[in-house]
Amino acid sequence: MKHLPSIPGKILSMALMLLAFAATGSAWSMDLEGSLIQGGMVRGHVAPGTRVEVDGKEIMVGPGGEFVFGLGRDAPVSTIIRTIDPEGNEETRKLSIAPQTYDIERVDGLPPRTVTIPPEEKARRARERGMVGKARGSMSGRLDWQGMFAWPAKGRVSGVYGSQRVLNGKPRTPHYGLDVAAPVNTPVRAPQAGRIVLAQPDFLLEGGIIIIDHGFGIFSTLFHLQSVDVAVGDLVDKGAHIGGVGAKGRASGPHVDWRVNWNNVRLDPLLLVDGLPDQ
Ligand SMILES: [Zn+2]
Incomplete structure (x- = not known):
């Protein structure tokens, strides 16, 4: 409790991360929003009926195609997302995950x-x-x-x-x-x-x-x-x-x-x- 980290600095670096993320989300049959950073929550949408896998594990997709996944404190430098639409078309993307620094x-x-x-x-x-x-x-x-x-x-x-x-x-x-x-x-x-x-x-x-x-x-x-x-x-x-x-x-x-x-x-x-x- 005594040591107070530099929180405004941390928030600023995260805001920049969000911008970087938005710029890479285009031209993909999936919307993503959130922070591609260790500890981040990533929310997205796919066409209804599409299956979504994160690092080989199928995650929950809602009836409207909504999904969410999280990145751990020590998440590796990249995460693989794979989608399989109802017609069987597959798409795979590698997302780069930014590191956080921890005090x-x-x-x-x-x-x-x-x-x-x-x-x-x-x-x-x-x-x-x-x-x-x-x-x-x-x-x-x-x-x-x-x-x-x-x-x-x-x-x-x-x-x-x-x-x-x-x-x-x-x-x-x-x-x-x-x-x-x-x-x-x-x-x-x-x-x-x-x-x-x-x-x-x-x-x-x-x-x-x-x-x-x-x-x-x-x-x-x-x-x-x-x-x-x-x-x-x-x-x-x-x-x-x-x-x-x-x-x-x-x-x-x-x-x-x-x-x-x-x-x-x-x-x-x-x-x-x-x-x-x-x-
Ligand atoms: Zn605590």
Whole structure:
């Protein structure tokens, strides 16, 4: 939390990436929009009935030909997209993926049991991980992922996607969230419409946690919540109040940690919103 990355610089470099992308999308029987960059979400359209494969794996295509896929934090320099239309015509394209640069982030003052999980908490952690994995492993036909996303809280950006982390002095896995620091009980709002698929008040690492299904394997996850004000099965609009900011779980101060997944691929939420959050 102490080291604040250069966020405006990061946003500028992403804006340039978007332009570069738009210029290459022409003369192709597919529209694409999004960021061809590590952590990016790529949305597109094909003629209805067309099958789409990304790196050899068939992905979900909606009845209107809409589809979405994600690029991981360490996605390789290129991705192959193959389309097969209803007449059997195939088209293959290689997309160049820009690298991101990731900072090292040191976070101190975390509750020790959330950095090195004690043996008596391991079964609990495994159970909670299983619930998160199951929630984000599902697939629905919702189309909420198509719109622009919104910041989940007003506040200050205190952590970004991809940072290599050193927690209480110990090197750990990268950070996959976008953190907004704000006082306890600041309203947390749905970054996008969807259906609540997990709502739990107090997980070991996540504290209060909410997972929202936006469809086609795209999920938002919100962590460290002081209050969880929705239940599994609730349908929420973009901007709906869903909970309150907290410092529960592996947190050194009150903030909301927002993650976006394409099933188990972790995406960069900063690529989905405009500018910085309101203070
Ligand atoms: Zn975080």
